[in-house]
Amino acid sequence: MKQSIPYGKQNIQQDDIDAVVQALTSDYLTQGPKVAEFETAFANYVGSKYAVAVNNATAGLHLAVLALDLQPGDRVITTPITFAASANCVRYAGAEVWFADIDRETYTLSLESTKELIESKPKGFFKGIIPVDFAGLPVNLELFRELANKHNLWIIEDACHAPGGYFIDSKNEKQFCGNGVYADIGVFSFHPVKHIACGEGGMLTTNSEELYKKLNLLRTHGITKDHMTENHGAWYYEMQTLGFNYRLTDIQSALGITQLAKNENGVRRRNEIASNYKKAFSGKLKFQNLPENLYNAHHLFVVEVQNRKALYEYLKEENIYAQIHYIPVHTLPYYKQIGYEGANLQNAEDYYSKCISLPMYPSLTSDEQIYVIEKVLIFLNG
Numbered sequence: 001m002k003q004s005i006p007y008g009k010q011n012i013q014q015d016d017i018d019a020v021v022q023a024l025t026s027d028y029l030t031q032g033p034k035v036a037e038f039e040t041a042f043a044n045y046v047g048s049k050y051a052v053a054v055n056n057a058t059a060g061l062h063l064a065v066l067a068l069d070l071q072p073g074d075r076v077i078t079t080p081i082t083f084a085a086s087a088n089c090v091r092y093a094g095a096e097v098w099f100a101d102i103d104r105e106t107y108t109l110s111l112e113s114t115k116e117l118i119e120s121k122p123k124g125f126f127k128g129i130i131p132v133d134f135a136g137l138p139v140n141l142e143l144f145r146e147l148a149n150k151h152n153l154w155i156i157e158d159a160c161h162a163p164g165g166y167f168i169d170s171k172n173e174k175q176f177c178g179n180g181v182y183a184d185i186g187v188f189s190f191h192p193v194k195h196i197a198c199g200e201g202g203m204l205t206t207n208s209e210e211l212y213k214k215l216n217l218l219r220t221h222g223i224t225k226d227h228m229t230e231n232h233g234a235w236y237y238e239m240q241t242l243g244f245n246y247r248l249t250d251i252q253s254a255l256g257i258t259q260l261a262k263n264e265n266g267v268r269r270r271n272e273i274a275s276n277y278k279k280a281f282s283g284k285l286k287f288q289n290l291p292e293n294l295y296n297a298h299h300l301f302v303v304e305v306q307n308r309k310a311l312y313e314y315l316k317e318e319n320i321y322a323q324i325h326y327i328p329v330h331t332l333p334y335y336k337q338i339g340y341e342g343a344n345l346q347n348a349e350d351y352y353s354k355c356i357s358l359p360m361y362p363s364l365t366s367d368e369q370i371y372v373i374e375k376v377l378i379f380l381n382g
């Protein structure tokens, strides 16, 4: 292959370009009609009541913990196998991150490990849980909700990997990632390496009107014209809380709308690619074990190998840019410095020593995938 093959890649077509050009020549570059249109389309897509567009998912996670009233000194549980932002949002609020271990088969936050951690502490010790639909695999939030209710915890679903994924709950209903049925708030990212590319961007979803209002207020400086205590005239507004400027632009929203429309096909293609990999590597490599009754959105396709570094370097020589997802968050220097040095998260660390993400994106051609598979098999036969 002359052209290099990355592990993930955005898919920008003529309709996306046209939508952006149209937004650029409209009256609004930001805070115009495209933002609301994107929010409505997104809420419809995942099945939530409300959606709030933000400038990236990290900002979205920050607003989510603030809307749920996370205070300095509070404690929140998340998974060590995620992008750092899932944990960092807790730190932004001055609260403590506690890591429970992952399930060794699904690579997502272990319900058992989370339960053990909660039950090892006094009542009221934790405030919330942030499960991550890692690699696109929807976490069974019905089970997490049961646990959360028992201990009075909120749930933020980090669904950055999983727009379009769903699990089937005990009532045999499809529960789309971020639909707000079991989690209080869902968070999505529109970084180009994710399913929907806006350059930068994110979306918060919820079914709670109260949280929706708080998120909206916090996104725009805490400034509003609703429910004001005074009114000096048409110009008058109030800053009612200390908020931020975490807005998404109209230009990005226009792109988000056309990108969202492609997501269903994109996820279908991702599943095709995954099944090709599974067929080719069955019995030769370990990969993410899917529970029954769910539809994986396949942001990533992760395999496990003993000599991971050698495979990574071999593929790079062959122009295939695999990636590692993720370095366990508790082992990052910042987290080590604040006291996670001795954290014993064996599943996460064992997983990290073997994991490697192979190319996975809708525009990966059949020839390119055959080439990737061929090279991996050559390496394995060594």
Ligand SMILES: *Cc1c(COP(=O)(O)O)cnc(C)c1O
Pocket (backbone or CB within 6 Å): 056, 057, 058, 059, 082, 083, 085, 086, 132, 158, 160, 161, 188, 189, 190, 191, 201, 202
């Ligand atoms: C990408 C990602 C984020 C952060 O998204 P940004 O939009 O880049 O801020 C958060 N959590 C997970 C799991 C992610 O993959």
